[in-house]
Amino acid sequence: MIESLLVANRGEIARRIIRTAKRLGIRTVAVYSEADTGLPFVAEADQSICIGAPQAYRNAEVILAAAKETKAQAIHPGYGFLSENADFARAVETNGLIWVGPPAAAITAMGDKINARNLMAEAGVPVAPGSHDPAATVEAAIEAATAIGYPVMVKAAAGGGGMGMAVAADEAALTTEYAKVRAFAERMFGDASVLIERYFPRVRHVEVQILGLADGRVVALSERECSVQRRNQKLVEEAPSPAVDPGLRARFLAAAVKAGEAVGYRNAGTVECLLDPATGEFFFLEMNTRLQVEHPITELIHGTDLVEQQLRIASGLAPNFDVDRPTTGHAIELRINAEDPKRFLPGPGKVVTWAEPSGEGVRVDSGYAEGTTVTPHYDSLMAKLIVFGSDRADAIARARAAVAGFQIAGPKNNLPFFAELLDNDEFRSGDYDTGIVSRMR
Known part of the structure; x- marks a missing residue:
């Protein structure tokens, strides 16, 4: 097993990795x-070192x-920042360190979303x-959209995390959105594709x-609804998704294994898909080559620690749970x-009150505490409230109680x-889709 680990991240995911390590x-x-x-x-690690400005x-x-x-001895990148930077992964190994992640x-x-799509199609996904x-x-975009049929999604090929995407219902909208997405992609990702x-x-x-296990096998654990x-x-x-029955689940998991095998995947990753609830068809969206x-929620329904499994794989060890x-x-x-x-607009500020809920089936992975400050330099995520129940109704009931018991004052927050x-x-029925938030507003 790895003996010493640098966590190249911050906030809740840094605490999460440190806790398991x-x-x-x-x-x-x-x-x-x-x-x-x-x-x-910073205080919870065995050793901490300041690396400078916020963007460091x-x-x-x-x-x-x-x-x-x-x-x-090793570096765990968490998610975001350098976690999906192939050059960084190579540099870690070139410098004689262990990279806790997939091959570069x-x-x-x-x-690249286009390359990924083509690879997955070849693999039968x-x-x-x-x-x-x-x-x-823009002419090429219009030609593609005409062949596909409107409406279309305009995506930054190098994007991720929901950034660099727009919907176009017709040619006029496509002309406008194409220019916007292309400019955004160039600015944010250095790639205008x-x-x-x-x-x-x-x-x-x-x-x-x-x-992706150390012995070369790729296994799929279960699905998550997002x-x-x-x-x-x-x-x-x-997790599990209320829209997925056993037959559809088997198809999802088989496709995810094919996706991982197609790129020789190792360590933890996620195969993201779009599901058409009307037909039961699903389509590959992207693969996140990191911990999500x-x-x-996958840990809770499987009874395992995914960070521990990441560290075991990076150490060349087999998983210590029944996959x-x-x-x-x-x-x-x-x-x-x-x-x-x-409106979901950022509202940073000093945390005046921070009281986390507790009880059976309640877990909080937080990055902040009373007296700390949420700055505008980073993503607005302060904590993750995770609940586990015997079934979906039980989990929702526990989530409602936990939300009511979570006290935060200072920065704005989305608990309401x-x-x-x-x-x-609609949410309670389980029959919802990606438009649910807009319908609530």
């Missing part, structure tokens, strides 16, 4: 920016220097109708957790963000939205 007897090293000096993860979490050279200075080649292969090559001009794909007005977002979104970004996830924000064991119960995760609960959602008839 310390339980396993692994020495932990935290890197932190000047803006994060007072956050809990994206500076590969600074993080590698910190690993060398602290004599860390897999990151590269899945990092269903893909939505779309362009096989980047739409280099654009993909045109069929847009499904009513669709569910379902994903599958995979593990359809409660704002601006194409997730707010709530649940919503991994705790074929049936799941039990139902889990829901709510992303507690520092944002206005109506979750209270509304958990009482919403």
